[in-house]
Amino acid sequence: MKRVLVLAVVCFLAITTFGQQKEKSINNLDFENVKNGKAINWQSFGTEDYISKIDSAITQNGKYSASIEFKGDTPNFKAWSYEIPAIYQGKTIKLTGYIKTENVTNGYAGIWMQIEPSIAFDNMSDRGLKGTNDWAKYEIELNLNPSEATKIQIGGLLVGKGKVWIDNLQITIDDKQLDNVPLKELSKAEKDTEFKDGSKIESIELNNQNIENLKTLGLIWGFLKYYHPNICNGNYNWDFELFRIAPKVLKSKNITQRNEIITSWIKNLGEYKLTNKDNKQTDDIKLKPDLDWITNSNLSKELISELRNISNSERVDKSYYIGFDKNSDNLYFKNEDPYSKMKYPDAGFRLLSLYRYWNIIQYYFPYKNLIEEDWKNVLSEFIPKFINAKNELEYKLATLELIARVHDTHANIWGYDNTLNNYWGEKYSPLGITFIENKVIVTDYLDKKLGKETGLIIGDNITKINSKLVTDIVKEKLKYTPASNYPTQLRNLSDNLLRTKDSIINIEFIRNNEIHNKTLKTFTTNEINIYSKYLKNDTCFNFINNEIAYLYLGSIKKSYLPEIFEKIKNTKGLVIDLRCFPSDVMVYCLSKYLLPQKTKFAKFSMCNIENAGLFTLTECSEVGEKNDDYYKGKVIILINENTQSQAEFTTMALRVAPNATVIGSTTAGADGNTIPFYLPGSIETMISGIGIYYPDGTETQRVGIVPDIEVKPSIEGIKEGRDELMEKAIEVIKAKSN
Secondary structure (H helix, E strand, C coil): CHHHCCCCCCCCCCCCCCCCCCCCCCCCCCCCCEECCEECCCEEEECCCEEEEEECCCCCCCCCEEEEEECCCCCCEEEEEEEEECCECCCEEEEEEEEEEEEEEEEEEEEEEEEECCCEEECCCCCCEEEEEEEEEEEEEEECCCCCCCEEEEEEEEEEEEEEEEEEEEEEECCEEHHHCCECCCCHHHHCCCCCCCCCCCCCCCCHHHHHHHHHHHHHHHHHHHHCHHHHCCCCCHHHHHHHHHHHHHHCCCHHHHHHHHHHHHHCCCCCCECCCCCCCCCCEEECCCCHHHCCCCCCHHHHHHHHHHHCECCCCCCCCEEECCCCCCEEECCCCCCCCCCCCCHHHHHHHHHHHHHHHHHHCCCHHHCCCCHHHHHHHHHHHHHCCCCHHHHHHHHHHHHHCCCCCCCCCECCCHHHHHHHCCEECCEEEEEECCEEEEEEECCHHHHHHCCCCCCCEEEEECCEEHHHHHHHHHHHCCCCCHHHHHHHHHCCCCEECCCEEEEEEEECCEEEEEEEECECCCCCCCCHHHCCCCCCEEEEECCEEEEECCCCCHHHHHHHHHHHCCCCEEEEECCCCCCCCCHHHHHHHHCCCCEEEEEEEEECCCCCCCEEECCCEEECCCCCCCCCCEEEEEECCCCCCHHHHHHHHHCCCCCEEEEECCCCCCCCCEEEEEECCCEEEEEECCEEECCCCCECCCCCCCCCEECCCCHHHHHCCCCHHHHHHHHHHHCCCC
8 A cells, every 4th residue: 555655766666585486588578478458477566646557559569568657646656567586697687678758757767677685776767768758778787796686676667747668678697698698506495396386285183282293393493494504504495394394293192202303303404513602792682582482392301402502503694594685784585485376375385384474573573572472372373273274265364363463564465465355355435434533434535426426424434334333343354454553453444344345335324413324336446546545635845824834745855855945944833744655765854954963863673693583772873964054943743543664764753853743643653664575375475674763762663653742633623624633733833932
């Protein structure tokens, strides 16, 4: 959704990396392979104000080209993307392609290429096409760095308004066609393909002992994945090793035999060195590795000794499954195969999915301490849920339920999922609804004409949907609605309440204390814009009156700031609206105008590859610079449950300005960056990757940004069309300072 789009650089598609694909051939770079109107192997991403489609009327070569056209109110960007496996040797990689444009303004059009993890990137931002241009050939050339590259992405994009066509793209490495380029040497893990088509574990008989054995195996399997040097070095396909050891563990007759099987398995993983490093940590530790289970899990003395030795083994800050982005120090997961052909994975792969997710949280989630329950007990609880899932839907609902237990608004099943989309319903009512005063209130229309035709008006309180109480629906669906806190769960759930598979939906609603019933027509996403309630049509800047200025960060650009602050320098107050996702990275540039000097505003917790599960705190980060001409008026920052991630981080930075006041309600409670990864069945998910705290260590995750003055919309205010947060902001600015 628009509110959670990953910011970064335009055209950075946040998808995890995984093991090398074995297929060498690359096809359809010319968009000629089309099925049901879609170009095979191509994806589009970006904001909702654009139409990306395959065009048969205007082409440079062949029958088809790909186009992007701005059709909305708020220009941002849209891009086409094609992924190439990073399996090639070579020094330089070149992308060539043809571009045609029509009336491109407020931005540019171009082709783009990115080599992950942040090795090289070019999106033609410094030389992109503007205006109207006929077909012409363009190229991008980057250093490949094959030893570090995990993925290559290419495509075309449009930033701003207008239309662009892209066609006939080609890739060469060292000026050679890909079929003539040598492949990188595969690691031992990549050469292991025994279970690529299935785990050979079709079913698992569950009883209390088997669940306990599988819990123990999950704990040890994840620990070895991130701690054993030979696994970290890529000597084993650790997914497939699970399928070799699990049947043996399940056949064990008692705990003693189980421990012997696992001990023998570990000893066969090969020799390793014990570290000579001093393990004493002098850094400011936020979280320590949770390894107490080694001595508290009914393991034999021999097995405990093996695990302790591995925890003290000599490791380096590189791993087959974990890496650090050299440019940003952000963690990323790699070689986590999505097994995309398995829509409903077998029992072994479903167990792998649980183990993969659970251990990523166990060792690399910076907010594991805020889960508020013993995470190890969650593993036991979900073993039956994953093993007993009878079909694709049950498997994905079990996954959603597991994700929800992490309490992280960044964590969900992302991307279009046909099964879950069908579960929630592919048709929508044209009503925009919001939880106000714990009631479902009509606050907007997704389509004004269709919305008014329903007969419902702003302020109506919906109490039943298809004869079921809304309160009961909330109780039923909340466990499948991941978010950091309850208000944000309700925010997310509101998007799904009026969805259905049918052409109509029946509701009961209250207006003026009278109960009414109505049958509403429903529509597909081709007929209404389901994201319209998150879009703001107003300009990013205006004057509320002669003394108060207003900035909406959902559509602002950094380049606008010099002119804006010249205009507002003598005003009494500035309202900064962050009830949105910022359209540009404003943290540091905007702070320069609001602060007289550098000021500390946040500190971070960073993970450690050598000691998985260890998070240490950094020094405080600063914003602002020495500026005697900083803005002297009152600064009001508006927040609510739509203030998420970068918006929360921006609020933290701006609130340290003199005379700054934060007004509103609980934010989404998911500060910091995101780390995406896949689960078997091509389930795309992510977690918050860096812990974000105030300088004194106060938490932001789950808590969100706590306002200085709490103001929530009221039902009466909604009926009257008032913005009560804005009213409070104006009141505070007008009030005389003490």
